[in-house]
Amino acid sequence: MGTDGAPAPEVEGTLGALGQLDDDVEVILVGDEDAVEAQLELHGDIPRERLGVIDAPDRVRADDPPATVVRRRPDSSIVRGLRLQAAGEVDAFVSAGSTGAVMAASLFILRRLEGVERPAVGTVLPTAGDPVLLLDSGANVDCKPVHLAQFAHLGHIYAQDMLGVERPRVGLLNIGEEPGKGDELAQETHRLLRGDPGLHFVGNVEGREIIEGRCDVLVADGFVGNVLLKFYESVAQFIIGLLQNALEAEGGSAPALDLQEVFRVLDYSEYGGAPLLGVNGVTIICHGGSPPKAIRNAILEAVRSVRAGMVQHLAGDLASASTFRTPA
Amino acid sequence: MGTDGAPAPEVEGTLGALGQLDDDVEVILVGDEDAVEAQLELHGDIPRERLGVIDAPDRVRADDPPATVVRRRPDSSIVRGLRLQAAGEVDAFVSAGSTGAVMAASLFILRRLEGVERPAVGTVLPTAGDPVLLLDSGANVDCKPVHLAQFAHLGHIYAQDMLGVERPRVGLLNIGEEPGKGDELAQETHRLLRGDPGLHFVGNVEGREIIEGRCDVLVADGFVGNVLLKFYESVAQFIIGLLQNALEAEGGSAPALDLQEVFRVLDYSEYGGAPLLGVNGVTIICHGGSPPKAIRNAILEAVRSVRAGMVQHLAGDLASASTFRTPA
Numbered sequence: 241m242g243t244d245g246a247p248a249p250e251v252e253g254t255l256g257a258l259g260q261l262d263d264d265v266e267v268i269l270v271g272d273e274d275a276v277e278a279q280l281e282l283h284g285d286i287p288r289e290r291l292g293v294i295d296a297p298d299r300v301r302a303d304d305p306p307a308t309v310v311r312r313r314p315d316s317s318i319v320r321g322l323r324l325q326a327a328g329e330v331d332a333f334v335s336a337g338s339t340g341a342v343m344a345a346s347l348f349i350l351r352r353l354e355g356v357e358r359p360a361v362g363t364v365l366p367t368a369g370d371p372v373l374l375l376d377s378g379a380n381v382d383c384k385p386v387h388l389a390q391f392a393h394l395g396h397i398y399a400q401d402m403l404g405v406e407r408p409r410v411g412l413l414n415i416g417e418e419p420g421k422g423d424e425l426a427q428e429t430h431r432l433l434r435g436d437p438g439l440h441f442v443g444n445v446e447g448r449e450i451i452e453g454r455c456d457v458l459v460a461d462g463f464v465g466n467v468l469l470k471f472y473e474s475v476a477q478f479i480i481g482l483l484q485n486a487l488e489a490e491g492g493s494a495p496a497l498d499l500q501e502v503f504r505v506l507d508y509s510e511y512g513g514a515p516l517l518g519v520n521g522v523t524i525i526c527h528g529g530s531p532p533k534a535i536r537n538a539i540l541e542a543v544r545s546v547r548a549g550m551v552q553h554l555a556g557d558l559a560s561a562s563t564f565r566t567p568a
Numbered sequence: 569m570g571t572d573g574a575p576a577p578e579v580e581g582t583l584g585a586l587g588q589l590d591d592d593v594e595v596i597l598v599g600d601e602d603a604v605e606a607q608l609e610l611h612g613d614i615p616r617e618r619l620g621v622i623d624a625p626d627r628v629r630a631d632d633p634p635a636t637v638v639r640r641r642p643d644s645s646i647v648r649g650l651r652l653q654a655a656g657e658v659d660a661f662v663s664a665g666s667t668g669a670v671m672a673a674s675l676f677i678l679r680r681l682e683g684v685e686r687p688a689v690g691t692v693l694p695t696a697g698d699p700v701l702l703l704d705s706g707a708n709v710d711c712k713p714v715h716l717a718q719f720a721h722l723g724h725i726y727a728q729d730m731l732g733v734e735r736p737r738v739g740l741l742n743i744g745e746e747p748g749k750g751d752e753l754a755q756e757t758h759r760l761l762r763g764d765p766g767l768h769f770v771g772n773v774e775g776r777e778i779i780e781g782r783c784d785v786l787v788a789d790g791f792v793g794n795v796l797l798k799f800y801e802s803v804a805q806f807i808i809g810l811l812q813n814a815l816e817a818e819g820g821s822a823p824a825l826d827l828q829e830v831f832r833v834l835d836y837s838e839y840g841g842a843p844l845l846g847v848n849g850v851t852i853i854c855h856g857g858s859p860p861k862a863i864r865n866a867i868l869e870a871v872r873s874v875r876a877g878m879v880q881h882l883a884g885d886l887a888s889a890s891t892f893r894t895p896a
Contacts, residue, residue: 367806381752415798423789426791447800447802461751463750467741467775467795468799472803474780478779
């Protein structure tokens, strides 16, 4: 029930995902049952044996403080969906609801993996090279160096399991190349990452280097991560708009350029949703403005996470990484 | 002597500026005299009566710590040029040298305006609306709320004098709309700005809103400001590159679109250099990669700053603004 046009994009995206998935994968739609069924009726040829609907009559409001959602909105799709996962009835949860609410409910219901102080939201950014996983992208502010060092490990495993990178290059978002550059957080985090034998740390990555694809995992405090992410989305739209205006002004002589194809690399919906990493389960958070394609891709991503055993790998990595050991 | 191709862009930019300026404006080139004269010889019709050359045989190296430049490199163009201004022989200083060195030398030689704790580097960003002055854009990290509140005042006066905005809208870069959003720095800065009668504070501005031109002055810690600025420059280049590749792939049917014209709004060299605000004088810092056009525009900007009396206005505003009063 999280997208702006809910539940239409959720339903259409789910049907798209089911069409691409093996027969042994089932999806359960958790939401206002009447609204969901009404949407389903608009589509023919529904694989009912692989598609369940569970009623969640309540809804998280924009002004609900995230920390109160589990208690105050037990019948929302967020809380009911996550409880299904905690109960082992499903393996993963996808939502386009409020990031804060999904995160808070996931922490409470799924719990954190042992040793993780702050689970992080990762976002895959398109670059001129391979895509880069940025984390944290908005869930955690006022981070300490140990939090960023933990994000690096969470991203390392995600990049291995989900982006297919054997030895992920981990970069630290910073404002200069040398180790001594940046604010106190960046300087101390640099020291931690450089001394971590479990990571392939490639050093500081400046704002202008992100787009070059110099690393597979980019670690940052959620404040700067969120600013960067939202700016990226909007600036791509802005530049494409400039171009479209210019092409339209050319009138009849406009080229047969398929702008959508040219800029497909910038289309976030290609990448599905943002994983919440560090909880004991799979939570994928989608944009409120997600089109069906983004929902479909988020579901495919959730399935791949489960099949890859990502959460088990995370737990194993954390157990061996010094940044996750509880201080004596 | 600061650009990558120094002193060629400096010389050509200076001649361009002189061609556009009134006869009563003179420019003094401070640098390696032989190299400068050799460049000048490549150009005909030099207005020698308005163009001086002062030798500065030494050069700031990339590995010189900024704080040491005044003492160790007294014969560099940065130090000699700024000393000319401190002595009243010139009214403004333009350099494409290292930002850290230019800033440190400006603080030492020109001194801070009374009450200013941290002078800030402002950068004018193109948006879909009017351009926005972002400050700080990299000179100050680990800022405290009072620093950001001071940046707001520095930007307020700059926007009035240089961007022609009578009542500049001041925004705070943040990761949510509501006052309680963001990290500790953003929350406390929001409180200070909201309670400041000398500013027209329009509230938090999120990453995705920057490009909309919702404010004239955007206040941020230099860490996030620098990441944003450098990312903006690179992402614009990246997207334009995607498009050019696609157009080239179209071959003969490519349109008569002048990409440079379409994206002129994104061309930083149109905006000249970045002012260092809060020192007792005019310092404009240019990109190391500045083409002659950027140098020309930075000189024109310096002249406008002097003619507008910006430094005097800053001093007057600071004297009345509570955020600049020395705590009792």
